[in-house]
Every structure is written in structure tokens, then in C-alpha cells.
Amino acid sequence: MTASARPPDVRSQTREQLVALFSEWQQPAYRVDQLLHWLYTTRATSWEQMTNLSRPLREKLAATFTLALPELVRKQGSHDTTQKFLWRLFDGQLIESVLIPASPALYGEVSDRHTLCVSTQVGCAYGCQFCASGLEGYKRNLTPDEIIGQVLAVERWHSAPSAPVSPATLSDPSLTGTPSHRKPTAATSRPRLINNLVIMGMGEPLANYDHLLTALRILNASWGGGIGARKITISTSGLAPKIRQLAEEPLQFRLAISLHGATDIVRSKIMPINRKYPLTELTSACEYHVARKGKMMTLEYILIAGINDSLDQTGPLARLARRLHAKVNLIPYNTVEGLPWSRPTEEVCERFLQAMLNEEIGATLRREKGHDIDAACGQLRLKTERQLAHAPGVRLDTPP
Ligand code: SF4
Numbered sequence: 001m002t003a004s005a006r007p008p009d010v011r012s013q014t015r016e017q018l019v020a021l022f023s024e025w026q027q028p029a030y031r032v033d034q035l036l037h038w039l040y041t042t043r044a045t046s047w048e049q050m051t052n053l054s055r056p057l058r059e060k061l062a063a064t065f066t067l068a069l070p071e072l073v074r075k076q077g078s079h080d081t082t083q084k085f086l087w088r089l090f091d092g093q094l095i096e097s098v099l100i101p102a103s104p105a106l107y108g109e110v111s112d113r114h115t116l117c118v119s120t121q122v123g124c125a126y127g128c129q130f131c132a133s134g135l136e137g138y139k140r141n142l143t144p145d146e147i148i149g150q151v152l153a154v155e156r157w158h159s160a161p162s163a164p165v166s167p168a169t170l171s172d173p174s175l176t177g178t179p180s181h182r183k184p185t186a187a188t189s190r191p192r193l194i195n196n197l198v199i200m201g202m203g204e205p206l207a208n209y210d211h212l213l214t215a216l217r218i219l220n221a222s223w224g225g226g227i228g229a230r231k232i233t234i235s236t237s238g239l240a241p242k243i244r245q246l247a248e249e250p251l252q253f254r255l256a257i258s259l260h261g262a263t264d265i266v267r268s269k270i271m272p273i274n275r276k277y278p279l280t281e282l283t284s285a286c287e288y289h290v291a292r293k294g295k296m297m298t299l300e301y302i303l304i305a306g307i308n309d310s311l312d313q314t315g316p317l318a319r320l321a322r323r324l325h326a327k328v329n330l331i332p333y334n335t336v337e338g339l340p341w342s343r344p345t346e347e348v349c350e351r352f353l354q355a356m357l358n359e360e361i362g363a364t365l366r367r368e369k370g371h372d373i374d375a376a377c378g379q380l381r382l383k384t385e386r387q388l389a390h391a392p393g394v395r396l397d398t399p400p
Contacts, residue, residue, distance in 0.1 A: 008145075085153075118201050120204070123203070124203045128270060154193070197231065198256075216229075216253065234255055237273045262279075303349055304343070305341070305348070309344040322359075329366060
């Protein structure tokens, strides 16, 4: 079934839409709040669990909407507790989310928060040369519920009591990575785990603008995910017109630009989007965003050996950061199997950081978490798909 052919998932509906529908069905508005409590606080996964809704209402809901969370295929955790989740969607497509524990080098101040990095597309059409997500092309946009579902499924998985695995993991043990021995059980209200969201996983988020914004409004709403807009960072490779559109949104999401090159020559070499929206155009869209929102943005800069790690880049990068009142997040490259790029030495990374600090730019160097678990965007999915292609007979389906 294609994404457009299946009935909408109930989690892609806003409260207003549900109130209108329930009114058509001659149901009082408080029933909507009961439903929303089941969806976002209890994180129910079946209509049967919603025992305070009448059976006929549950049947009507079931006939109108799907109610599904992505299915866990594979989970990897590293010694520093970064955890990577590979999910299977209803049509068999694979996507990734990464759960990152508190770190001073990520977004905002240090606290006991958890950050989740979510995907917005299956594959990616933008073809950045260093990235695993684009290697096998673009497949489709995620629907709002598939974006929201990554948050709910991670929270559900994380808070589940210990129980024997009925492995929603690959049936070949050589492909299971570090298997989880926990599985969500009965629905109960659970405390929220994720209080920071970065939209920086597989896909270009602003190329799936409408679905992304619907998902984020629901994740931000007090009746939904309850994640503050200021705790949500949208990252883009530089879709200038969409950055301007985002500047008009009333919610105060944070913006991060995947810059990775401070001059057109370097950036165009590794990011084809720069040929469409070169730095002058991107910078002007960013300035517009800053002017409308009055908020600081982040420039993400992956340091790749011999490509963009020369000190020549630090001057232009500092000028750009100063002009945009942006902070700079330096990230040593995570190698991707099949790609020729590598991470610079620690010395080179530190020298680049020091040059930025000398320019009095707020810069951090990420001491990368998850380097050992294929943490670069798209890597786990790519590896799994390739393993499956070379291991006929290995099933992705859940054993009985
Ligand atoms: S870096 Fe982002 S925009 Fe570029 S190919 Fe990867 S997922 Fe797509």
C-alpha cells in the first residue's frame, strides 16, 4: 500500500480536526481529550486499550483511521548510551532515529534532557557527497504520524519494563546489532523522556514542509507531545525559499543550517543544493529568518579531511557566523562505508575550533557520540539494506 492509499493515521490529525469530526459524529468534545490522552500520554497502540471510549466509537475510529507506530527492526546502543533505532514503516521502508543523552556540545544548556534526532523522508534527493542517506536516492516523504511516531515509539520502548524479547528485530542474529531485551507491554501513562528534538535525520526536512509542520504542531501542543517549540531544531541543507516560509510560522522553532563549506567553491563541491541556492541567497534567507524571529541560529559544519578542514575556511565561516549572529557547531566526520571521505585528525579539528574562538565566534567541537554505531545519518539503514540484499533468506518480519 502506498502512503497516499492507506487511510490517514489518527496521529496525523490536529485537535481541531478531531473536534470537528467528533461533532459530525455527535460526540462531545471531551471525548476528543480522552482520545488524545490515550494517544500521547498513554501512548496506546490499539483501539481496544481505550476503554473509556464506547465500543461503537472505537469501531468508528478504527474504520476511519489507522493507529500504528513504526516497528523496531534493529537497535544499537553505544558505550556512551547514544542509541540508534532502525524502524520499519507500514510499507516496508526503513528509517532511523537517534536518541542522544545530555551533552554540552549539542543544543542549549546542559541538563538531564534527552535529544531525539528524527527522520523526515525515506532516503533523500539532495545528494550531499558525504552522506549515507542520499546514496540510494529518494523514496518518499514521511507522513506526519510517521514523524510523530518516532518520538512516541522511542519513549514507549525506553520506558517499558523488562520483558522477554519477542524480537521485532531481524531474524538473523548476525544482523541484530545489540538487541534490546525490552518490549513495550500494556499501556500505562508514562513520563516523557524526550525534551529536545532535532529534525536532522534522514531526508531534507524542508522538502517535506507541510507534513513536517503538521507533525511539529502536534508534537508541540500541550495535548500532544508537549515539547516546547524552542526545544525543537529544524536543520536544512539550505532550501532558501523554505527558510523564508519558516520565518513566517508563529511557533519559535530553532533553525540550524547544514553549512559544511564557507565558500561557494567548497560548498558546491560537496553539496549540490549550493548550485541552486548559493551562499548569497542562503545567507539572505537566513538574515530574513533572524530578523523575523530574533533568534540565534546554528551553523553545522562537518569537518572532512582535505575537503573543508583547511584554515582558509575559518575566516569566511567566522564572517558568516558574525553576520547571522550564529553559533558554529563543528562535527568531525563519521566515515561512511563506500564513500572516500574521512575525519580529520583531532589536532586539525582542535586547530579549526581554536581559529573560530580566536575570531570570537561561539563555536563548539562535538566530541562525537555514537561513532561506533553507524551514527551518521542513514548509515544503519544503508548497511541493513545492503546486508539484506546479500543475505537472501534473511527476513525482516517479526517471527511468530
Ligand atoms: S545531508 Fe541531509 S540533505 Fe544532504 S543528502 Fe544527507 S539527508 Fe539529504
